[in-house]
Amino acid sequence: MKPVTSQESExxxxxxxxxxxxxxxxxEGGGYQRFEVPALENQTILDVVSWIQHYADATLTYRFAxxxxxxxxxxxxxxxxxxxxxxxxxxxxxxxxAVQIGPLRNLPVIKDLAADMDPFFDKWVTAGGAHxxxxxxxxxxxxxxxxxxxxxxxxxxxxxxxxSICYAACDTVAGNPDYLGxxxxxxxxxxxxxxxxxxxxxxxxxxxGVGGCHNCHSMGSCTVFCPNDLDPMSAIAGLKxxxxxxxxxxxx
Amino acid sequence: xKPARAHPLWLAFVLHRVSGLALALFLPLHFWVxxxxxxxxxxxxxxxxxxxxxxxxxxxxxxxxxxxxxxxxGLRLMAMEWLPWSAPQKSLAAxxxxxxxxxSGTFFLQVV
Amino acid sequence: MLNLRLYMLQRITAxxxxxxxxxxxxxxxxxxxxxxxxxxxxxRTQGSIxxxxxxxxxxxxxxTHAAIGLRVIAHEMTxxxxxxxxxxxxxxxxxxxxxxxxALIAVTWPAGMT
Numbered sequence: 017m018k019p020v021t022s023q024e025s026e027x028x029x030x031x032x033x034x035x036x037x038x039x040x041x042x043x044e045g046g047g048y049q050r051f052e053v054p055a056l057e058n059q060t061i062l063d064v065v066s067w068i069q070h071y072a073d074a075t076l077t078y079r080f081a082x083x084x085x086x087x088x089x090x091x092x093x094x095x096x097x098x099x100x101x102x103x104x105x106x107x108x109x110x111x112x113x114a115v116q117i118g119p120l121r122n123l124p125v126i127k128d129l130a131a132d133m134d135p136f137f138d139k140w141v142t143a144g145g146a147h148x149x150x151x152x153x154x155x156x157x158x159x160x161x162x163x164x165x166x167x168x169x170x171x172x173x174x175x176x177x178x179x180s181i182c183y184a185a186c187d188t189v190a191g192n193p194d195y196l197g198x199x200x201x202x203x204x205x206x207x208x209x210x211x212x213x214x215x216x217x218x219x220x221x222x223x224x225g226v227g228g229c230h231n232c233h234s235m236g237s238c239t240v241f242c243p244n245d246l247d248p249m250s251a252i253a254g255l256k257x258x259x260x261x262x263x264x265x266x267x268x
Numbered sequence: 269x270k271p272a273r274a275h276p277l278w279l280a281f282v283l284h285r286v287s288g289l290a291l292a293l294f295l296p297l298h299f300w301v302x303x304x305x306x307x308x309x310x311x312x313x314x315x316x317x318x319x320x321x322x323x324x325x326x327x328x329x330x331x332x333x334x335x336x337x338x339x340x341x342g343l344r345l346m347a348m349e350w351l352p353w354s355a356p357q358k359s360l361a362a363x364x365x366x367x368x369x370x371x372s373g374t375f376f377l378q379v380v
Numbered sequence: 381m382l383n384l385r386l387y388m389l390q391r392i393t394a395x396x397x398x399x400x401x402x403x404x405x406x407x408x409x410x411x412x413x414x415x416x417x418x419x420x421x422x423x424r425t426q427g428s429i430x431x432x433x434x435x436x437x438x439x440x441x442x443x444t445h446a447a448i449g450l451r452v453i454a455h456e457m458t459x460x461x462x463x464x465x466x467x468x469x470x471x472x473x474x475x476x477x478x479x480x481x482x483a484l485i486a487v488t489w490p491a492g493m494t
Contacts, residue, residue, distance in 0.1 A: 187273065191456030230387035231452075233285075234345055236277035236357070249277075256349045256387070263388050289453060292446040295476055302483035305422055312418040319416065332405060339401050342394050349391075375409050 034106065035114035036064055038076065043125045048116065049073075061101035061109070061117060062090050065129065078129035085243065088177030091184070092129050093118040098184035100243045121184040122197075136180045136199070143200040144207065144222035150214035160211055170209035173202045173251050175244050182238035182248050194227035198238035198248035201229050205251035208258065220255075220262050229255040280361040284341045287334040294331060325376070333372035340364035386448055393445040400438045427490035435488060439480030447473030 032055040037048040051068050062080055069076040080090035085103040092101050094109050095116050109115055123131040151158065160167060182198040183189055189197050196204075204223050207213045223229045229252045238248040304312040318324065344360045382390065411421070425431040451469040454460045460468060 185273075187278075188456070224384040226383055228383065230382040230384060233281050234277065234348060235273075235281035236275070237273055240275050240277075250348075253349045259384050260350065260388060260391070263384055285453065288446075288449050292450055292472075295442065295446060296479055299476075299479035299483040303479070303486045305418060305483075305486040307486070309418045309422070316416045316418065332408065335401060336405065339398055343398060346391060346394065371405060375405070375412070378409050378412050 034064065034110065036068065037114070037116040038065070038068060038129065039118040039125075040076075040128055041125070042127055046125075046128075048118075055106075059106045061092070061094055061099070061104045061106060061115070064106060064115070065092075065101065065117060076129070077127040086177065088179035091120055091179040091181050093121055093184065098181040098241055100179055100181065103243065120180055122186070122189045123180065123184070131180070133180060136183055136197070137178070139196045139200040139227075140178075140203055142222065142227070143196045143204040144215065144219040145200060145203040147207065148213060148215040148218070150212050158211060166209045167211070169254065170206045173206040173246055173248070176202060176246060177244060179243065181241050181243055185237040185241040187235060187237065188231055188233055192227070192231055195231045196223070196227050196229070198232075198252065201232070201255060202246065202248040202251040204229075205254050208255070217262075220259050223255050224259050229259065232256070276358040276361055280341060280344075280364070283337060283365070284345070287338040287341070290334050291331075291338060329372050329376040332375045333368050336368035336371040337365055340367050382448070382452060386451075390445060390448045393441040393448075396437065396441045397445060400434065400441075403434070404438070422487065425487045428488060432484070432488040435484050439477065439484050443473050443476035443480055446476055 033052040034055050036051045036053050038051060040046050040049045051072050053064050053067050053072075056063070062083065065076070065078050066080075069078065078090075078092070080102060081087040082089075083102045085100055088100070090101045091098060093099075093116075094101065094104055095111060096118075098120060099109070101117075106115065117129065119125045119129050120131040123133065123136060126132050162168075162171070176199060178199065180199065186195075186198055189195050201223060204219050208216055208219050213219075232249070232252045234249055234253065236249045239246070239250070242248065301312065301315050304315070319328070341361070341364045344357070344364050347360070348357060411424075425435075447469050450472050451465060454468055455465055
């Protein structure tokens, strides 16, 4: 007798299907299209999307690269919530045999499930996210103590994979298109606490404008939805604290 | 479909926004009634006796709840931003609502 | 729609108002015992420098705080921007300040001195 693998147990080969609604269209318009997708015992949302593109409709557009939660390119809205689809098991989100998959919220849609990430990455730069080294290659490398309190603050935010899930979850971004958003501000906070970064005052200025950290309402959806368990809300609170200090310091 | 956002700090944000908006809309009415104190005290007394109705008392209870919840919710926000108190935010937010209920409840017991 | 300056103004007015509001609530809880009358309220407040300064500073900071708060809501909910948003902020602030000052004078000015 053939051994039963997890791929073939229970749901497999029983003719059970998932009722999948997938967004088709662009920012200008479109609608949800339904697909019947074979249910498997082990299956991620990204697997479902790939199955549709391979076997049902080759024109479906979506974006992914690593499939293991490293690259941050496959985030989509799943049943209305932003998620990394390669690490989202179908069974975790299935509601009465159905699931709805759409492009990331708060971003323009290029086509189908591919959101235009330009505004998201542009804001990283606007928030002062480009590294400005404090030394040249000819200088000795300054030692960094990982236990140092400031370094601990910086380290807390460096595992960001730029997936834009926090940006899609944030209602402040939805209401205020200029707002830089949680990811870009968290990046600014890590650089502000980076001993090897040399443009601290420029960061404070970059996050103090009309779209800056002071627009954050601390609703914390960024922290709730971050797939890497980072805490952008607290990072933004840190920026508010440092800019408030600089407000008094610079007035002297 | 909009994202499900019903987590504690999002609800705290909504409560802060709704209470702030309601208080800002109430303020002009409050000022307008008080300004009668000088020009027409009898009108102010008329209004105060109108305020004896149970329905108005319940509305006053609501107003004081909104005021207290806005104050303590705001203090929680400022503590989070300026003091390194990031961990127990959910408990602090719940505490703000609790204190507001306590204060507005005290007021309600005085008027009934 | 806040920059650092408006944010600081919003937080500083909030800090000033925290004790004033708690004082205001305490007075309310005390004053409503046995019902309210215009005479009772005015007997306490008219001609009192303490209550004039208490509610005078309250009116000033609440007008500022409410105007900035409404500005944020107007921007996020209706998309108001630019000069219209600036005008809206100043308009609501000055309206609240004017109405509040009228109420302040009515309640705390010494009786018979108008």
